[in-house]
Amino acid sequence: xxxxxxxxxxxxxxxxxxxxxxxxxxxxxxxxxxxxxxxxxxxxxxxxxxxxxxxxxxxxxxxxxxxxxxxxxxxxxxxxxxxxxxxxxxxxxxxxxxxxxxxxxxxxxxxxxxxxxxxxxxxxxxxxxxxxxxxxxxxxxxxxxxxxxxxxxxxxxxxxxxxxxxxxxxxxxxxxxxxxxxxxxxxxxxxxxxxxxxxxxxxxxxxxxxxxxxxxxxxxxxxxxxxxxxxxxxxxxxxxxxxxxxxxxxxxxxxxxxxxxxxxxxxxxxxxxxxxxxxxxxxxxxxxxxxxxxxxxxxxxxxxxxxxxxxxxxxxxxxxxxxxxxxxxxxxxxxxxx
Ligand code: FCA
Numbered sequence: 001x002x003x004x005x006x007x008x009x010x011x012x013x014x015x016x017x018x019x020x021x022x023x024x025x026x027x028x029x030x031x032x033x034x035x036x037x038x039x040x041x042x043x044x045x046x047x048x049x050x051x052x053x054x055x056x057x058x059x060x061x062x063x064x065x066x067x068x069x070x071x072x073x074x075x076x077x078x079x080x081x082x083x084x085x086x087x088x089x090x091x092x093x094x095x096x097x098x099x100x101x102x103x104x105x106x107x108x109x110x111x112x113x114x115x116x117x118x119x120x121x122x123x124x125x126x127x128x129x130x131x132x133x134x135x136x137x138x139x140x141x142x143x144x145x146x147x148x149x150x151x152x153x154x155x156x157x158x159x160x161x162x163x164x165x166x167x168x169x170x171x172x173x174x175x176x177x178x179x180x181x182x183x184x185x186x187x188x189x190x191x192x193x194x195x196x197x198x199x200x201x202x203x204x205x206x207x208x209x210x211x212x213x214x215x216x217x218x219x220x221x222x223x224x225x226x227x228x229x230x231x232x233x234x235x236x237x238x239x240x241x242x243x244x245x246x247x248x249x250x251x252x253x254x255x256x257x258x259x260x261x262x263x264x265x266x267x268x269x270x271x272x273x274x275x276x277x278x279x280x281x282x283x284x285x286x287x288x289x290x291x292x293x294x295x296x297x298x299x300x301x302x303x304x305x306x307x308x309x310x311x312x313x314x315x316x317x318x319x320x321x322x323x324x325x326x327x328x329x330x331x332x333x334x335x336x337x338x
Contacts, residue, residue, distance in 0.1 A: 038068035040302050041088040041096030041118075042295075043081060045125070046211070047074030049242070050269040051291055052099065054337070055123065058295030059097070066303050078105050085112045094306045095119030097298045102210060103128045103179060106135045119305050121312055123298050125181055134180075138312035140298050142266075144181045147287050147320040148188020148237075151264045154285050154322055155189070155235045156196045158262045164233050170202040171235035172224055174217045174243035177207050182239035185266055189237040204228060206247075212239055214270075217246020225250055233260045234282075241265035241286055245274070248282040258282050268323055268332060275325040287320035288328075292336055294318065 042059045044052040056072045063070035071088060075081040081100065088096055095118050100109060106127025113120040120137055127135040159169060171193060175186040190203050204227075206220035217238060234256060236247040244265040251261050261282025265271040268288035274281045301312035323331050332338045 037092065038066075038303060038306055039071060039088070039091050039093040040068055040299060040306070041071045041073060041084065041093050041098075042299065043073050043075045043084050043096055043098040043100075045076060045099050045101040046213075047072075047076075049213075051240070051267055051289075054269060054291030055099075055295035058292045059299035060295075062296045062299035062303065066300070068303055070299065075101060077101050078108070081105060081109055082112055085109070085116055085118070089116040089118065093118060095121070095302045097121045097123050097302055099124040100127065106137070110135060110137060119302065121298055121302055121305075123294050125179060128180070136314070138301070138314055140294055140301075140312075140316040140318065141181055142185075142289050143317040143319055144184035145188040147266055147289070148185040148190075149192045150188075150287055150320060150322060151185070151237050151266065152189040152192025152196075154264045154287075155237060155262055156193060156198070158284060159233075159235060162262075166197070166199065168232040169198075169235060170204065170228060170231045170233075171198065171237065172204050172206055172221060172247055174206045174208060174220050174236075174238035174247050176210070176212055176239055177205075178210070179239070182208075182212070185239050186237060189264075193235070208239070208243060212242055214242045214246045214249065217243040218250050219246075221247040221250035222253075225254060234262075236261060236263035236282065239266065241267035241269070241271035241283075244286075245271060245283060248274070251282060256282065258284075266320065268328070269337065272328055272332070275328055280325060285322055285324045286328075288323045288331060288335065288337075289320045290318050290335065 046052055060070055073084040075084050103125050107129050122137050122139045124141055126139050126141060127137055129135040173186040176182040194200055204224050206224040208216050208220055234251055236244050238244045244263045248263045258280040263283045265286035268286050271283050271286045274283040304310045305312055
């Protein structure tokens with residue numbers, strides 16, 4: 001009993017110090033929230049990644065359109081997330097959108113948001129609560145399984161076009177098994193390849209740590225390539241562009257070129273650097289996903305939730321478009337990304 005009292009006392013003090021529970025700004029006469037005073041946070045797990053920089057860019061466009069203040073914070077670990085929520089509370093923010101550094105932090109983040117009287121929406125990575133179930137927090141993510149299927153389809157079609165023999169070809173998938181949206185993407189690609197007749201025993205999965213970057217993918221791919229040598233042609237897929245680029249770079253380090261590698265990413269913005277190179281690389285295509293929807297729409301939904309009381313849909317899943325070296329400029333321009 002005493003212990004519980006002590007703990008809740010400490011929490012209360014922490015929240016007080018953090019400025020939680022600060023009254024919302026109101027207009028002088030009506031007592032309704034002052035729309036001009038709205039502040040919204042946008043927290044992302046990997047602020048250096050082009051995907052997240054683009055989400056911020058489009059969220060800022062929503063802020064400019066509606067006239068609210070957007071506070072962008074890079075939150076690479078749990079401590080940074082909790083500190084960011086406290087800072088937002090001190091700034092009088094009434095809600096935030098987050099792509100968490102770890103989905104298992106969901107319950108702690110939701111509790112802190114509640115204590116600070118802030119609305120909460122997740123983007124990209126969905127909170128996991130008790131019993132491995134997704135938490136009941138409005139979410140916008142990609143339709144990971146379907147996009148993975150489209151990756152598998154693109155790999156298979158290009159392999160057929162090149163006339164590669166099945167027995168000469170292996171496939172590597174670089175992914176975070178611990179993150180549902182990542183696993184669903186690579187499971188989707190695998191499922192489609194197997195459905196086409198690709199042999200199951202030649203699809204290898206390279207696991208990533210909690211940070212998905214070209215460098216961590218490069219390491220994962222090298223481990224996999226050391227285990228599976230003497231393969232003539234490789235198909236490369238992964239949870240995002242970074243993981244496929246890591247695989248392609250590892251293959252280049254072992255003498256493979258665009259002629260014997262077909263890589264299909266998910267994202268578009270990171271992978272396109274390879275299409276700007278004079279000579280094609282093994283990064284053949286990507287499923288373009290929409291940082292515009294994920295950034296602009298989540299910020300807009302949060303703003304309407306705060307100012308009009310309209311709760312965002314529980315789950316929105318966005319789709320992807322296949323892009324390649326020869327058409328990425330046209331399609332990305334149409335999508336407002338170039
Ligand atoms: C996850 C990945 C990102 C991006 C996003 C849509 O958060 O880590 O690279 O693919 O989903």
